[in-house]
Amino acid sequence: xxxxxxxxxxxxxxxxxxxxxxxxxxxxxxxxxxxxxxxxxxxxxxxxxxxxxxxxxxxxxxxxxxxxxxxxxxxxxxxxxxxxxxxxxxxxxxxxxxxxxxxxxxxxxxxxxxxxxxxxxxxxxxxxxxxxxxxxxxxxxxxxxxxxxxxxxxxxxxxxxxxxxxxxxxxxxxxxxxxxxxxxxxxxxxxxxxxxxxxxxxxxxxxxxxxxxxxxxxxxxxxxxxxxxxxxxxxxxxxxxxxxxxxxxxxxxxxxxx
Numbered sequence: 001x002x003x004x005x006x007x008x009x010x011x012x013x014x015x016x017x018x019x020x021x022x023x024x025x026x027x028x029x030x031x032x033x034x035x036x037x038x039x040x041x042x043x044x045x046x047x048x049x050x051x052x053x054x055x056x057x058x059x060x061x062x063x064x065x066x067x068x069x070x071x072x073x074x075x076x077x078x079x080x081x082x083x084x085x086x087x088x089x090x091x092x093x094x095x096x097x098x099x100x101x102x103x104x105x106x107x108x109x110x111x112x113x114x115x116x117x118x119x120x121x122x123x124x125x126x127x128x129x130x131x132x133x134x135x136x137x138x139x140x141x142x143x144x145x146x147x148x149x150x151x152x153x154x155x156x157x158x159x160x161x162x163x164x165x166x167x168x169x170x171x172x173x174x175x176x177x178x179x180x181x182x183x184x185x186x187x188x189x190x191x192x193x194x195x196x197x198x199x200x201x202x203x204x205x206x207x208x209x210x211x212x213x214x215x216x217x218x219x220x221x222x223x224x225x226x227x228x229x230x231x232x233x234x235x236x237x238x239x240x241x242x243x244x245x246x247x248x249x250x251x252x253x254x255x256x257x258x
Contacts, residue, residue: 018043018046018047019042019043019046020116022116023042023046023070023116026070026114026116027042027069027070030042030069035226035227036224036226039224039225039226041220041223041224041225041226042070042224044223044224044225045069045070045071045072045220045223045224046070046071046072046116047072047138048071048072048073048138048139048223049071049072049073049074049075049136049137049138049139050066050071050073050074050075050137050138050139050140050141050219050223051075051077051122051133051134051137051139051140051141052066052074052075052076052077052141052143053077053078053125053140053141053142053143053144053149053153054077054078054142054143054144054145054146054149055076055077055078055080055090055092055102055103055105055106055143056078056080056086056089056090056102056143056144056145056208057086057089057090057145057169057203057205057208057209057212058143058144058145058167058168058169058208058211058212058215059076059078059090059092059106059141059143059144059212060089060090060091060092060093060106060208060209060212061091061208061209061212061213061215061216062141062143062212062213062215062216062219063076063092063106063109063110064091064092064109064110064113065212065213065216065217066110066141066216066219066220067110067111067113067114067117067119068113068114069216069220070114070116070117071117071223072117072118073117073118073119073120074107074110074117074118074119074120075119075120075121075122075133075137076103076106076107076110076119076120076121076122077103077121077122077123077124077125077133078101078102078103078106079101079103079123079124079125080101080102081099081100081101081102082097082098082099082100082102082105083098084098088205089203089205089206089207089208089209090102091209092105092106092109093105101121103121103122104121106121107119107120107121125149125152125153126152127152130152130153130156131156134156134160134162138223139162139163139164139165139219139222139223140153140157140162140164140165141164141165141215141216141219142154142164142165142166142167143167143212143215145168150166150185151185151186154166154179154184154185154186155186157179157180157184158179158181158184158186161180161181162180163178163179163180163181163222163231164178164179164180165177165178165179165215165218165219165222166178166179166185166215167211167212167214167215168211169203169207169208169211169212170202170203170207171202171203171204171207172204172207172238172239172240173207173236173237173238173239174207174208174210174211174214174236174237174239175211175234175235175236176211176214176215176218176230176234176235176236177230177233177234177235177249178218178222178229178230178231178232178233180231182231182232182249183232183249183250187249187250188234188249204239206239207239210237210239214235218230230246232248232249232250233246233247233248233249234246234247234249235247
C-alpha cells in the first residue's frame with residue numbers, strides 16, 4: 001500500500017523533471033519497482049546514449065528492450081543484411097525483410113516501439129569509425145558475433161576506461177558480463193582461438209533471445225544505478241539442462257602493478 005501511494009503521488013503530482021506525462025504512463029509498470037523508482041532510474045535511462053553494435057540474434061532483443069525501456073538515444077551499428085537463415089532467432093525482422101540492411105530496419109523498428117527514443121543507424125564499425133561512434137555514448141553493448149569486431153570494441157573501450165556489456169550465444173549456451181577496468185574480454189578470452197560463430201556451430205533460437213534480454217537488463221542496471229551489475233562476473237547458462245552459474249573474474253596482474 002505504501003508503494004502504491006508513492007506511485008500514485010508520482011503519477012498525479014508535479015511532473016518529475018525530464019519526464020513527460022505520456023512517458024510516465026508508458027513506463028508506469030517499471031516505476032512500480034521500488035528500486036527503480038527510488039533511484040530515479042527512469043530519468044537516468046532517458047538521459048543515456050547507448051551504442052548497440054550488432055543487430056542480429058543478440059542485438060534484436062537488446063534493441064527492442066532498450067527502446068521499450070526508454071533509452072534517450074539509441075545508435076544501432078551493423079553492416080549486414082537480413083538472410084533467410086537469420087529469421088528463426090533475429091526477431092526484429094520478417095520474411096519480407098530478407099536482403100534489406102539490418103541497421104536501418106532495426107532502427108526503424110525501435111522507433112515504432114517507442115517514439116520518445118532518438119534512434120539512428122550507424123555505418124560499419126571499423127578502427128576508423130568506432131572512435132567517432134563512441135563520442136557522447138554513455139554505454140556500449142557488444143551484440144556481435146564477429147570476433148574481429150568484438151576485440152576491436154574490447155580494446156577501444158579498455159583504452160578509454162569504459163564499461164561495456166558483452167554477451168555471446170552458441171549452440172545451447174549463453175554468456176553475459178559487464179566488462180570494464182575490473183576485467184575485460186582479453187582477460188577472459190585472450191584470443192579467439194578455435195571458437196566458432198553461429199554460422200558454424202549453430203544455435204537454438206531462444207538462446208540468443210534469452211542472452212540478449214539479460215544483456216539489456218545489465219545495461220539498464222548500469223545506466224539506472226540499480227542492483228548489482230555483473231561487473232567482474234560472468235553469468236553462463238545451458239539451455240538443455242537449465243543449469244546456470246556465475247563465475248568470478250579477476251584480471252591478471254599487469255607489469256605496472258607488480
